[in-house]
Amino acid sequence: MIAEETLVQELKKEETRAKAFEVLVNTYKERLYWHIRRIVLNHDDADDVLQNTFIKIFRNIDNFKGESKLYSWMYRIATNESLTFLKQKSKKMGVSDQELKERLVENLEADVYFEGDEIQMKLQKALASLPDKQKLVFTMKYFEEMKYEDISDALGTSVGALKASYHLAVKKIEAYLRED
Amino acid sequence: MKKNKKNSFDIPEGYFESFNDRLMDRIKKEEAENGESLIPKSDGFTVPNSYFDNVEPVVLSKTVKKETKVVPLRPNSNFYYGAAAVAAIFILIFSFNWNSTSETIGFDDLANAEIEAYLDNNTYGMSSYEIASIIPIDDLSFEDVLENALEENNILEYLDENVDDIEDLNLDYSDYE
Numbered sequence: 001m002i003a004e005e006t007l008v009q010e011l012k013k014e015e016t017r018a019k020a021f022e023v024l025v026n027t028y029k030e031r032l033y034w035h036i037r038r039i040v041l042n043h044d045d046a047d048d049v050l051q052n053t054f055i056k057i058f059r060n061i062d063n064f065k066g067e068s069k070l071y072s073w074m075y076r077i078a079t080n081e082s083l084t085f086l087k088q089k090s091k092k093m094g095v096s097d098q099e100l101k102e103r104l105v106e107n108l109e110a111d112v113y114f115e116g117d118e119i120q121m122k123l124q125k126a127l128a129s130l131p132d133k134q135k136l137v138f139t140m141k142y143f144e145e146m147k148y149e150d151i152s153d154a155l156g157t158s159v160g161a162l163k164a165s166y167h168l169a170v171k172k173i174e175a176y177l178r179e180d
Numbered sequence: 181m182k183k184n185k186k187n188s189f190d191i192p193e194g195y196f197e198s199f200n201d202r203l204m205d206r207i208k209k210e211e212a213e214n215g216e217s218l219i220p221k222s223d224g225f226t227v228p229n230s231y232f233d234n235v236e237p238v239v240l241s242k243t244v245k246k247e248t249k250v251v252p253l254r255p256n257s258n259f260y261y262g263a264a265a266v267a268a269i270f271i272l273i274f275s276f277n278w279n280s281t282s283e284t285i286g287f288d289d290l291a292n293a294e295i296e297a298y299l300d301n302n303t304y305g306m307s308s309y310e311i312a313s314i315i316p317i318d319d320l321s322f323e324d325v326l327e328n329a330l331e332e333n334n335i336l337e338y339l340d341e342n343v344d345d346i347e348d349l350n351l352d353y354s355d356y357e
Contacts, residue, residue: 018244022236029235037225047231051239058243091300116224123220143223174218 004070011061025054028071031144032078038139039082041104041124043113049085053078072153079136079154101128119177126176130169137162138169 010020032053037046056077064073090100105124108114116124127135136155140146141162148159155162 021244022240025236025239029239030232033227033232033235034225038223041225043225043227043231047235050235051242054239055243088301113226113228114224115226119220120222120224123223142219170219177218 005066008061008064008066008070017061021058024057028074029054032074035075035140035144036078036082038143039079039136040085041108042111045085045089049078049081052085053081056081068153069150072150075150075154076156083132104128122177123173126173129176130172133157134165134169134172137165138173141166142170 007020007024010016011024029050033046033050036049036053037043040046040049053074057074060077064070068076086100087097090097093100095103105121105128108116108121108124127138130138133155137151137157140151140154141148146154148162151157151162152159157165
């Protein structure tokens, strides 16, 4: 795999940009897709947001200062794009953010690209009941197996606060799953 | 063989000193294992067949391959000068006629609904502090930011339920004197 620093340098040079961007899309498409999918839940929406994310990355690569890792910077863009997408969707539908989240989970029952059983369905309901930040931290740590340092970079929250959020989220999810 | 009155068994050195720590570690480990088993390892999402193979061409067609191609200038530029001169004459004639019959379109001609729709559908990346610095606070009232009008009774009910000591609010009672 190409080193991140080399990739950034190649992305910033006009003559190597196209090839480097191809490598970038190939390397990160799956990880970013799953991150987005866990926020927007529906495959078609995730596909739209993933494309928007890569377009934004391409247009803004010159503004990437290298203060954080490229990977964290892309996660930040993907997270913002996903949350903005949900906000616009709730406005278009004329429902609150929370109502939209509940509807998205209900829609999973008829979604051909969701093969979850009863417990996985309940997990989605539990996740929808969490505040955005707690849900993000939980999915990034538990399902995406990211390090706290990387999550901190992507979300702009201290590692200590992330650990607290994660433990709180686990406790709430467990309590929800224990309910009949 | 001489029997030891106390005990004939031996234990590793420091066994009892470290017993508590080892016990607590095991309890924590078991607790963690039980906790994890409650939450499923996978969340059940799937993607269409070969979806990831198609991401790359779609994204590249909207980014790298969409960049404007450089069109070389033709050596014979007289054609362009001629076309530009004709266009300039047309623009002059039209702008002269246009100005005499119609007014310039300004901000006031935009329908409120169009502005609201734009603001609803676009994020403009401004923090509440930035918005506050543009709009003078004196020009705003609570009604401008609330979606539903506040009933006085609801306010009093809220304060009654949520404020322990009404003195904390430092209300000016002059109206009630």
